Amino acid sequence: MNEHVLTSMKTQLVLKGYSKSTIKTYLGEISAFLGVIKNHDADRFDSDRIRAYLFYCHTVLMLSEATIHSRINALKFYYEQVLKREKIFIAIPRPKKHMQLPKVISEEKIITGLLTIDNLKHKTLLLLAYSSGLRVSEVVALKITDINSDRMQVSIVKGKGKKDRMVPLSKNILQILRKYYIIYTPKFWLFESQNGIDHYSVRSAQIVFKNAFSKLGLPGNCSFHSLRHSYATHLLEAGTSLRYIQELLGHNDIKTTLRYTHVSKNAIENIESPLDKILRKNNKII
Secondary structure, eight states: OOHHHHHHHHHHHHHTTOOHHHHHHHHHHHHHHHHHHTTSOGGGOOHHHHHHHHHHHHHTSOOOHHHHHHHHHHHHIIIIIISOOTTTTTTOOOOOOOOOOOOOOOHHHHHHHHHTOOOHHHHHHHHHHHHHTOOHHHHHTOBGGGEETTTTEEEEOSOGGGOOEEEEOOHHHHHHHHHHHHHHOOSSBSSBOTTSSSBOOHHHHHHHHHHHHGGGTOOTTOOTHHHHHHHHHHHHHTTOOHHHHHHHHTOSSHHHHHGGGGTOHHHHHTOOOHHHHHHHHTTOOO
């Protein structure tokens, strides 16, 4: 009945140039949808039946807001981009997203964590990621030619959203990179995998981070991406403009960058509690 759905979906995603990770996610969400509706013809679903399915996702499957957003995106793509039914999702609401604050690591703990790494490759990878605010997928996919020592820049090619951008190259990182290059002699990828053909995997880089920071007492929800959050927050605390930080991080929307104002210790420290103000004005001590 619905054998054609995944094939048609994949063809359209590939033709529109979606990333491999997005294709995998969308196909997974559509597969889950087809698994629930079983022998019912997916192509005949209207807005009411899709609403009923999403209600089932909320109340029976108890899916998270993020998963439901992802499933809606996949369904919307199929019905609007494959079947060309453009208005089918107009009356279908999305769950309100929970705004999570970035997990930021202090400058002191970042330096402590990075400098205790004995493996030069691991140390170089993490230092480069933090010093330039790179995503884990970006740092592992760097080529040797992406490091421009003349202009002191790092080229990020096809970052998230297939966007290219340039970020500053730290002077200290350049010295470490030169030492790293002499010892490891990479041929194409800056951080090669053990087979010497592929680049270092995202999973391996995440394990490197976990091992490096596991002894620092960091919260369990800190991850490799916390280095990027910390980079942005530390730039903001040093007086760098939000617009410039937005460009460095490759954010499409300034609202994404504005999250860092909520975790900047400079902003928080400059706010005086009304209680402290009253006690100070009246020379009172609790």
